[in-house]
Amino acid sequence: MKQKIMVSEIDIIGMLQKVLRRWKLLCIYMLVGAVVGVVVALNTPKWFKANVVLAPELISGSMGLSESLSDMASSFGLDLGGKGKQSMDAIYPQIYPDLFASTDFIIPLFSVNVVTKDGQKKTYLDHLVQDLKIPFWQKPKLWVLTAVKKLKERNAAPGTTGIGKMNPFRLTEDEEQIVDMVRGSIGCQIDKKTNVINISIADPDPQVAAIMVDTLQVRLQAYITQYRTKKARADERYYTKLQQESKEAYLKAQKAYADFADSNQDAILASVRSQEDELENEMQLKFNVYSQIQTQVQQARAKVQEQTPAFTIIEKATVPNKPSSTPRSMILLLFVVLSACLHVVWVLIISPARQKKCTQVVGLDEE
Structure with missing residues (x-):
């Protein structure tokens, strides 16, 4: 028994001829798409991305087979958690x-002073609020949000709306939107093989982008340094305080011994000499304590220096010349292709579906 297999072939050439047969309509579609693409491209703000590449100093613990396995895994793009985390x-x-x-x-980034490419000096927050351009298709949404905001402000308590001194524990709607926008513009990529850090930030102003990415790497270094040296700095402050107290105690004991010795130079009584020896011993004891604490202070300072991480900057921040956003020509081409599709x-x-439906309706009417 032979089975008849129905194979439906797609006539690509016929479909292409059918499309090109209505080339005038195709030109109209592509012309409309080009016009819309030009409007969208001209109203889309350019964004510039600046980046910094640095390599941190990793504090490692015991060396051994685990680190070797971690290095081998890193060469294949795997992270076993051993390298850079042994401490x-x-x-x-x-x-x-x-x-x-x-x-x-x-939030602390908003108070950073920046200079725009046209020489204006302002804070980063003022730059975001004043210089950020909004595409026309987002303006209706902005109008609605502004109207709702004004309506809320009428019933809100004074000082609870708008952008002012931000409280991280309780942000207003405007402040939360700006924080989310900055959060989306910051990028940080970590190379698992080498632990090289690539920090980037996008901004409509290329010079502001370079200033802010440099600020990011400085703030990161300060944050990590403060964290790594927190215990050592606390010890240094403690020993420095003890040093000052022991020094005052030593100077006080030294003065008491000197005063007693000066006033009893010609004394021959054993009790006087015994008291003088006692004061001298007490002075020497205070000096020994002061000397030991002074050594501990030096060790604590060395510990702070030892715990301070070193960041090697591989690539410094530079003002980008080319925007990182989608090129306007690509936006135009995208709309033209979309209109052709x-x-x-x-x-x-x-069109065939509509013609088929109309034919069925005419056939029913004739019956």
Whole structure:
């Protein structure tokens, strides 16, 4: 028994001829798409991305087979958690992106003084509020939000709306929108093989982007340095305080011994000499304590220096010349291609379906 297999072939040439047969309509579609593409491209703000590449100093613990296995795994793009984490450091490079995304890290950035490419000096927050351009298709949404905001402000308590001195614990709607926008513009990529950090930030002004990415790497270094040296600096302050107290105690004992010795130079009584020896011993004891604490202070200072991480800047921040956003020519081409696709869909699918439906309706009317 032979089975008849129905194979439906797609006549690509016939479909192409059908599309090109209505070339005038295709030209109209592409012309409309080009016009819309030009409007969208001209109203889309350019964004510039500046970046800094640096390599942090990793504090490692015991060396051995585990680190060798970690190095071998890193060569294949795997991270076994051994390299760079042997010191059980709570803040290691892999969580730097989460650090940049935290609200407590972003809010202090708003007070940074920046200089725009046209020479205007203002804070980063003022730059975001005043210089950021909004595309026309987002303005209706902005109008609605502004109207709702004004309506809320009428019933809100004074000082609870708008952008002022930000409180990370309670942000207003405007402040939260700006924080989210900055959070989205910051990038941090970590190379798992080498732990090299690439920090970037996007901004409509190229000079502001360069200033802010340099600020990001400085703030990151300060944050990590403060975290790594927190215990050592606390010890240094403690020993410095003890040093000052022991020095005062030693100077006081020294003065008491000197005064007693000067006033009893000609004394021959054993009790006087015994008291003088006692004061001398007490002075020597105070000096020994002071000397030991002074040594501990020096060790604590050395510990602070030892715990201070060193960041090697591989690539410094520079003002970008080319925008990182989608080129306007690409936006125009995208709309032209999209309009041509719509024309194909209309000619091959929608138009035949409508004709078929009209034919069925006419056939029913004749019956």
